[in-house]
Amino acid sequence: MRCSGCTVLMNVPKSDEVWKPIIEDSLANLQKKKKDHQDLLEYIGKHTGWNMTSLGRAADLADNLIEIDLFGSTYPDWIKHPRLVGYDFEKMRAEIMSFAEIHQIACADYEPCGGLMAGRWLQDILDKLQKASEGRGPSLVGYASVFLYKNKFYFQKKNKKTPAPAIRLLNHDPNPIDKHVIYQAKLSNKFDTKIQSDGFILLEDFVKIVGSKAYSKWRTACGIA
Structure with a gap:
């Protein structure tokens, strides 16, 4: 974990403590995010082969989309032409991007973590x-x-x-x-x-x-x- 003012260190008790409910997605807003996007998370897991138990993996995918846009690469077909009920490309991309830096933002919103980090x-x-x-x-x-x-x-x-x-x-x-x-x-x-x-x-x-x-x-x- 990283604590404000620290370089990357191991065994930083307070940092580990405040990050724990975020990394485990146990904060109420993170649990709601998982519940509201369960179908999408399962769809992502199916096409990436990733274990989607952590919202951090969805954030990783959002980072990948940013890189695709930056370098003008091509979106995977399962994103460009989604086969998930209720989704077109625009909605698929927007909802994936809603996970960008989700844990960092959750830390900023969660006073014990945001206060320690900043x-x-x-x-x-x-x-x-x-x-x-x-x-x-x-x-x-x-x-x-x-x-x-x-x-x-x-x-x-x-x-x-x-x-x-x-x-x-x-x-x-x-x-x-x-x-x-x-x-x-x-x-x-x-x-x-x-x-x-x-x-x-x-x-x-x-x-x-x-x-x-x-x-x-x-x-x-x-x-x-």
């Missing part, structure tokens, strides 16, 4: 933002992570004329097929009363909302200290 990176972000607010860092900081609110974010510092340091969070979709797209990030409702009309949030407010999830002592957080 906490060290979050601390690094807060440190960089503090330096930037003091004129000791860049005005634009980029991070890419499923665990940081499931998005790729840019943290943009507001103009120096602002009375107090403020930041804006932007999504960046580095689509390898289409052009890059950057747009205002959709944030948790925890930020609703703090977002200004131009999309900026006072740095002080941002830290108050997310600061409790940050940590720097990753060995302790990961249970290996």
